[in-house]
Amino acid sequence: MTKAEELLEHAVGEACIADTGYDSDLLREAIKAKGMKPVIPSHPTRRTQRRPDKKLYRIRYRVECHFHWLKRFRRIATRYEKTATSFLAIVHVAGIMAWLQ
Numbered sequence: 375m376t377k378a379e380e381l382l383e384h385a386v387g388e389a390c391i392a393d394t395g396y397d398s399d400l401l402r403e404a405i406k407a408k409g410m411k412p413v414i415p416s417h418p419t420r421r422t423q424r425r426p427d428k429k430l431y432r433i434r435y436r437v438e439c440h441f442h443w444l445k446r447f448r449r450i451a452t453r454y455e456k457t458a459t460s461f462l463a464i465v466h467v468a469g470i471m472a473w474l475q
Contacts, residue, residue, distance in 0.1 A: 378392075378396055378401055379401070379404060382401070382404055382405065382408065385408065385410070387410060388410060388411060389410055389411040389412075389413050389427075389430050390405045390408075390410045390411070390412055390413065390414075391413040391414075391426075391430055391431060391433060391434040392412075392413070392414045392434075393414070393415075393434075394414070394415050394416070394417050394418070395417075396414055397414050397415065397416055397417040397420065401414075402414065411427070411430075413426045413427050413430045413431055413434075414426060415431070440472070443472060444465065444468050444469075444472075447464070447468050449464050450464060450465060450468060
């Protein structure tokens with residue numbers, strides 16, 4: 375079992391959005407078996423290219439941009455905080471700063 379399949383066990387929703395690194399027939403079938411729509415662009419080496427739903431895949435891009443923005447905070451990127459509670463507090467402060475902008 376791969377980590378992707380472990381994460382899929384707890385997933386709920388209408389769609390599962392992933393990067394090209396997760397493009398495999400087994401994972402697509404597992405996603406469909408959970409009743410979700412796989413939104414995964416095809417790997418460039420795949421013979422038959424599948425196009426993902428652009429509207430849904432745009433959401434993934436926005437999440438990636440937000441994580442990139444969060445990692446600009448040095449305390450978050452290097453994880454200076456020793457406890458999970460302190461780290462979460464710093465993430466909340468960064469989230470508040472993002473919301474205020």
